[in-house]
Amino acid sequence: MRVVEAFRAAFGAEPATVWRAPGRVNLIGEHTDYNDGFVLPFAVPWGVTAAVSPRDDQTIRLLSLQAPSPEPLVLAARDDARGWTRYVVGVLAMLGDRVRGADIAVDGDVPQGAGLSSSAALEVSVASALNELHGLGMTPMEVALLGQRAENDFVGMPCGIMDQAASALCREGHALFLDCRTLGSRNVPLDLAAHGLRILIIDTRVHHEHAGGEYAKRRAECESAARTLGVDALRDVTDLGAALARLRGEERKRVEHVVTESHRVEAVVGLLRAGRPAEIGALLNASHLSLRDKYEVSSPELDVAVEAAVRGGARGARMTGGGFGGSAIALVAEDRLDTVRQAVSSAYEERSWQPPRFLPATPAPGAHPLT
Structure with a gap:
C-alpha cells in the first residue's frame, strides 16, 4: 500500500x-x-x-x-x-x-x-x-x-x-x-445496475471553491429568511405560498428552492424504496432548474453539461455539490453512456472549453479500517 x-x-x-x-x-x-x-x-x-x-x-x-x-x-x-x-x-x-x-x-x-x-x-x-x-x-x-x-x-x-x-x-x-x-x-438501496442504469459524474473541470464566499452568503440569506418567517430553520416552512408572500428578492428565491428540494428528496426516496429508480430523472431535472434559477449556484459549464446530457438521452441530470463549478450527475441507461458522453463532449468542444471528465460512479462503502 x-x-x-x-x-x-x-x-x-x-x-x-x-x-x-x-x-x-x-x-x-x-x-x-x-x-x-x-x-x-x-x-x-x-x-x-x-x-x-x-x-x-x-x-x-x-x-x-x-x-x-x-x-x-x-x-x-x-x-x-x-x-x-x-x-x-x-x-x-x-x-x-x-x-x-x-x-x-x-x-x-x-x-x-x-x-x-x-x-x-x-x-x-x-x-x-x-x-x-x-x-x-x-x-x-x-x-x-x-x-x-x-x-x-x-x-x-x-x-x-x-x-x-x-x-x-x-x-x-x-x-x-x-x-x-x-x-x-x-x-x-441504490442498485442501479439491476435496472440497467448508471450514475455518470460529469466533472466540468471548473475549480470549485466557495469557502467564505458565495456559499456563506447563501447560508446567511437562508438564516435571515428563517428569522423573518419566525421559524428555527427553513425545514419548518409548511405553507410555502404563505411564506413566499412575506419575502422579497433573493430570500424569496432561496426559500422556494430549499423547501421544494427537501420535498424532492422524499419523493426520490419513495421511488427508490419502491424499486423504481428509472423514474427519478424528472426530479433530478427539477432540482437543477431550481438550483440554477432560484438558488443561483450553477455555472455555464454545469448548465451545458446538464442540458447536453439530457439531449443525449440521459433520463435526468443536475449539478451536484455546492455549485459555482465542480460536477454534474446524469442518470443514464447503460446502453446510452457513450451517447451521453459524446453529447456533452461535443457541447464543450463547440464552446472551446476544456474537455470534461467522466466518472461512472457506483455506491461505495463508508469509512473503514484497512489494517
Whole structure:
C-alpha cells in the first residue's frame, strides 16, 4: 500500500492503523443540509487513506502523497496549519486534550475541484483512525460531527453535516437518507445496475471553491429568511405560498428552492424504496432548474453539461455539490453512456472549453479500517 510505504519512509516505523474514507456525490438534496432539511448522498469509490500513529508529545508530522514536497511537514503548534493541513489539524484541535500529537500520512484519489468532498474524506479518515487509536468510542455519526466542527470552527467553512455523514455512514450499494435536524438516517438501496442504469459524474473541470464566499452568503440569506418567517430553520416552512408572500428578492428565491428540494428528496426516496429508480430523472431535472434559477449556484459549464446530457438521452441530470463549478450527475441507461458522453463532449468542444471528465460512479462503502 502506497501510503504505508510512504509512512514508513518518512517516519521510520509502521503506522499504528490505516483508515479509508470516501468522498461523496449527492444524488439529490442540495443546500438543504444547513437548513435542517433532507439529503440523499452516496459514497463514491474515490477517497482518502490515512496511515496514523499517535505521539507522546504535541508535535504533528504530516505527509501527503499529493503534496509537491516528499518531506513531511512538522507543526510544533496547531496555529501553524496552512492549506490542506488545516483539515487534519482541525480534527486534532476538536479532540482537544483527548489526543496529543500524531504522525500522519495521507493518500487521496478524489478528483480535486470536482465537488466530491475530498475535505470530508480527509477529516473522516483521520478522525476514524484517532478514534480507534485512542479508544474514544465515537460512533460514525459522532466522527462525522467532529469533522464538521473541524471544518466550521477551524477551517472556517460553514458547511452542513451531509459530506462528513456520507463519508462516515454510507453503505455499499446504498444512498444515505439523512435528516439533517435529527441526524436520523437510513440507507436506501441504490442498485442501479439491476435496472440497467448508471450514475455518470460529469466533472466540468471548473475549480470549485466557495469557502467564505458565495456559499456563506447563501447560508446567511437562508438564516435571515428563517428569522423573518419566525421559524428555527427553513425545514419548518409548511405553507410555502404563505411564506413566499412575506419575502422579497433573493430570500424569496432561496426559500422556494430549499423547501421544494427537501420535498424532492422524499419523493426520490419513495421511488427508490419502491424499486423504481428509472423514474427519478424528472426530479433530478427539477432540482437543477431550481438550483440554477432560484438558488443561483450553477455555472455555464454545469448548465451545458446538464442540458447536453439530457439531449443525449440521459433520463435526468443536475449539478451536484455546492455549485459555482465542480460536477454534474446524469442518470443514464447503460446502453446510452457513450451517447451521453459524446453529447456533452461535443457541447464543450463547440464552446472551446476544456474537455470534461467522466466518472461512472457506483455506491461505495463508508469509512473503514484497512489494517
